[in-house]
Amino acid sequence: MTLRNLQYIKHTLAGHGLKVTHQRMVIYQVLQDTDTHPAAEGIYEKIKKIIPSISLGTIYKTLEVFVEKGLIKRINTSEGNMRYDARMDNHNHIYCTNTKEIIDFKDEELEMLIRDFLKRKKIGNFNLKEFRLHISGEKIDPGKHIEIT
Amino acid sequence: MTLRNLQYIKHTLAGHGLKVTHQRMVIYQVLQDTDTHPAAEGIYEKIKKIIPSISLGTIYKTLEVFVEKGLIKRINTSEGNMRYDARMDNHNHIYCTNTKEIIDFKDEELEMLIRDFLKRKKIGNFNLKEFRLHISGEKIDPGKHIEIT
DNA sequence: TCTTCGTTGATAATAATTATTATTTAATTT
DNA sequence: AAATTAAATAATAATTATTATCAACGAAGA
Ligand SMILES: [Mn+2]
Ligand SMILES: [Mn+2]
Ligand SMILES: [Zn+2]
Ligand SMILES: [Zn+2]
Numbered sequence: 001m002t003l004r005n006l007q008y009i010k011h012t013l014a015g016h017g018l019k020v021t022h023q024r025m026v027i028y029q030v031l032q033d034t035d036t037h038p039a040a041e042g043i044y045e046k047i048k049k050i051i052p053s054i055s056l057g058t059i060y061k062t063l064e065v066f067v068e069k070g071l072i073k074r075i076n077t078s079e080g081n082m083r084y085d086a087r088m089d090n091h092n093h094i095y096c097t098n099t100k101e102i103i104d105f106k107d108e109e110l111e112m113l114i115r116d117f118l119k120r121k122k123i124g125n126f127n128l129k130e131f132r133l134h135i136s137g138e139k140i141d142p143g144k145h146i147e148i149t
Numbered sequence: 150m151t152l153r154n155l156q157y158i159k160h161t162l163a164g165h166g167l168k169v170t171h172q173r174m175v176i177y178q179v180l181q182d183t184d185t186h187p188a189a190e191g192i193y194e195k196i197k198k199i200i201p202s203i204s205l206g207t208i209y210k211t212l213e214v215f216v217e218k219g220l221i222k223r224i225n226t227s228e229g230n231m232r233y234d235a236r237m238d239n240h241n242h243i244y245c246t247n248t249k250e251i252i253d254f255k256d257e258e259l260e261m262l263i264r265d266f267l268k269r270k271k272i273g274n275f276n277l278k279e280f281r282l283h284i285s286g287e288k289i290d291p292g293k294h295i296e297i298t
Numbered sequence: 299t300c301t302t303c304g305t306t307g308a309t310a311a312t313a314a315t316t317a318t319t320a321t322t323t324a325a326t327t328t
Numbered sequence: 329a330a331a332t333t334a335a336a337t338a339a340t341a342a343t344t345a346t347t348a349t350c351a352a353c354g355a356a357g358a
Contacts, residue, residue, distance in 0.1 A: 019304060019355060040345080055307040060346065062305095076225035076283075080315070081345060094275065110266055114282065117259055124296040126243065129286040133263065134225075137278040147273040168324060168335065189314080204338040209315065211336095229346065230314060 005029070016069040026050050027062050031072055031086035037093075037102040039081045075102065094146060095136040103146055105135065154178070165218040175199050176211050180221055180235035186242075186251040188230045224251065243295060244285040252295055254284065 009028055013020050030046050038046075044059045063084055066072045073085040077095070083102065091106040114131060139146060158177055162169050179195050187195075193208045212233055215221045222234040224242070232251060240255040263280060288295060 021305065021355075023306070053307075055309095057308080057347085058306055064347090074227055076227050078223055078225050078231075080231070082227075082229070094272065096275070097278070107270065110263075110270075113262055113266060114259075117262060118284070121256065121259075122298050123243070123284075124298060125289050125293050126245070126295045127287045127289055128284065129246070131282055131284045133280055133282050135267070135272075135277065135280045138276045140274050140276055144274050146275045149271050149273060170323075170336065172337070202338075204340095206316085206339080207337055213316090 012071070016071055018065065018069060023047075023051060023054060023058055024062055027059065028066070028071065028086075031066075031084065034086065035104060037075060037083045037085050039083050041081075043084065077102070090130065090132075092133040092135065095134060096139045096142075096146075097136060098138050099142050101139070105133075105148060161220070165220055167214065167218060172196075172200060172203060172207055173211055176208065177215070177220065177235075180215075180233065183235065184253060186224060186232045186234050188232050190230075192233065226251070239279065239281075241282040241284065244283060245288045245291075245295075246285060247287050248291050250288070254282075254297060 006025070009025050009032075010020050013024055013028065018024060027043070027047055030043065030050070034046075036042075040056070040059050040063060043063070044054070044056050047054050047059060063072070063074075067074045067084075070088075071086075073088065075083050075085050075093070077083055077100070078097075079100065087104060089106070090111060091104050092110070094103040094105050095101075096103070110133065114133070118128065118131065155174070158174050159169050162173055162177065167173060176192070176196055179192065179199070183195075185191075189205070189208050189212060192212070193203070193205050196203050196208060212221070212223075216223045216233075219237075220235075222237065224232050224234050226232055226244070226249070227246075228249065236253060238255070239260060240253050241259070243252040243254050244250075245252070259282065263282070267277065267280065
């Protein structure tokens with residue numbers, strides 16, 4: 001968490017109409033440094049190490065505000081809880097049904113392929129906001145990483 | 150609910166290793182006749198009209214069992230509850246963020262496009278089960294239907 | 299520095315789902 | 329067909345995830 005980073009985070013929060021608080025900065029920073037799509041509880045555990053006095057309610061509230069302001073995304077799983085994604089560029093997700101991991105998967109070609117398809121295939125009475133491909137399956141070796149080639 | 154249908158449902162349940170009960174038959178039939186991807190509560194309301202004595206717990210348990218046995222699918226929403234889909238062929242979903250509707254969208258070309266792409270793009274250490282495109286946005290006129298052309 | 303108003307932490311409330319258990323029902327054995 | 333066994337259901341309690349409330353606090357502008 002360098003000084004330059006700190007300034008950037010302040011600027012980002014303020015730029016989205018949010019009052020800059022210590023809690024918000026730390027939560028946003030931690031989300032930025034995470035690519036595992038954690039749930040509120042998991043985020044809480046991480047933040048507690050930095051701000052031991054933080055309340056779980058503040059985590060929930062802050063996540064909600066961030067989503068509302070378009071700073072992060074809330075993502076859906078087949079499990080009973082919400083998970084969060086600080087990555088805001090268009091990308092897809094690979095779901096591992098046994099480890100519950102959500103792995104990012106970005107591919108320009110796929111992006112174009114689908115965008116092109118949807119442009120041809122007109123959906124009437126509908127204002128399309130975004131699309132995402134959900135790929136699901138199981139890691140073969142849960143200890144190792146998934147690798148895309 | 151014709152007799153032929155009834156026999157077919159019995160056969161389907163038994164064929165998936167399930168004991169055939171009145172509750173299960175009615176729940177399965179109702180799910181088959183629905184394309185709105187209802188939540189447990191909504192299914193409960195429908196079933197109560199047919200079996201007034203049914204318990205909400207039975208709905209939850211039955212849905213869980215059906216998912217487990219591969220008779221239906223559990224689907225994810227950005228809201229805090231699960232929804233269910235009796236349609237088992239590969240298809241995609243359009244999410245309307247204001248009406249909370251989930252609309253089926255099947256297209257062979259899109260299917261092939263993505264399948265082809267994923268065949269080329271190898272995902273290592275991962276056993277792919279399925280993929281689905283989540284399209285989200287808002288209905289322009291919430292009273293009218295979405296139409297795909 | 300003072301004032302204002304949004305934010306936080308503590309806690310209570312709600313919604314969705316899962317667990318428990320006695321009772322009922324279906325399937326299997328006699 | 330009656331008795332036996334095993335599984336499913338209904339009623340209810342418990343848990344989990346999330347949201348709401350509210351007094352105390354802190355950021356930011358006057
Ligand atoms: Mn159907
Ligand atoms: Mn929930
Ligand atoms: Zn992501
Ligand atoms: Zn569907």
